[in-house]
Amino acid sequence: MPTPERTSLDEIVDAAARLLDEGGPSAVTMQAVAQAVGVKAPSLYKRVRDRETLLARVGERAADELTARLTAASDDLNALLIAFRRFGHDRPEAFRLLFTTVVDADRLAATSAPVLRATTSAVGEKHALDAARLLTAWATGFVTMELGGAFRLGGDLDQAYDYGRAHLVASLSNAHDGDRPAQGS
């Protein structure tokens, strides 16, 4: 006689994401997740291999949310960089998880797509990937250091981000003109 399902993978990942946001990775215990969805810890292993893959699922959700935010930023470099940092502020633990767990190649490509479109129109196809890596590395490092408290030499961090963003966007727009199609062609 089959027992009715008392939860689902979706509900489990939801609960894990909520616990992560509220208390960091150490708060995501199998027991806490189980209690949040109304079962006992061993039942979770019917839906998920182990804690590590559960956290990987949470990381995938975070990647998808970031992709949605970046896609909504409409291929504008400044808007993309601002949306990226805002995601880090809104969901710091999810942001950290993104760069801790390994995300699959397809999802990675989806997240990168809006940035690549924007850099392609800024510096041309030839250097679009290099430019995208320059921008995402900078933004990732800035937010990582900001969240980790590594920026404590004074000054306004909003202004520091603006400085870097303006500098990068301007210098990318000015660079590599020779590699872009001539204007008006």
Next chain:
Amino acid sequence: MPTPERTSLDEIVDAAARLLDEGGPSAVTMQAVAQAVGVKAPSLYKRVRDRETLLARVGERAADELTARLTAASDDLNALLIAFRRFGHDRPEAFRLLFTTVVDADRLAATSAPVLRATTSAVGEKHALDAARLLTAWATGFVTMELGGAFRLGGDLDQAYDYGRAHLVASLSNAHDGDRPAQGS
């Protein structure tokens, strides 16, 4: 009758750093550290408050090593950026720990000093801190993403780092001329 000391804080932190390098944070158990220095786990609590502060000590060592490497890079922006990445490659787990644990302000200032000297001569005092943050954020993000496997859209990562480094150093050198003292004055 006093028992002779069978270990020391230095030896304990050494062992923890070695375990971190070899197996990541999860390999740094109090039992493994204790065994490595020849005592039982409870004895560690005579020298260190708890595991978290032990990892903080390891992080401080890593910060000091990075400071030494950057100081040896002699205030040249390109050399600094290359040395920074090399540290990440040589000690990936220590690198990650640096941006996970909170390092104290004095040590942070010491690590930043060589970079600030180099950016001061590149863009002038007024924007030295902004420029230092731009460079360290980029390098931190690049190495973090590289170590985490977030760069998988193809291409040579050495070349990608060169691209970013050359772009940043050149654009910083060209920018802010108005804020620097006139040449030869």
Next chain:
DNA sequence: ACCTGAACACCGTTCAAGT
């Protein structure tokens, strides 16, 4: 004064037994 065995609370995970 340092070290240790024993104990405690808390993990992740497995599995036989229930329905």
Next chain:
DNA sequence: ACCTGAACACCGTTCAAGT
């Protein structure tokens, strides 16, 4: 077919007892 209690191995940490 899903759920659970019980159990296991393994953590970090405390503390009374040893020397």
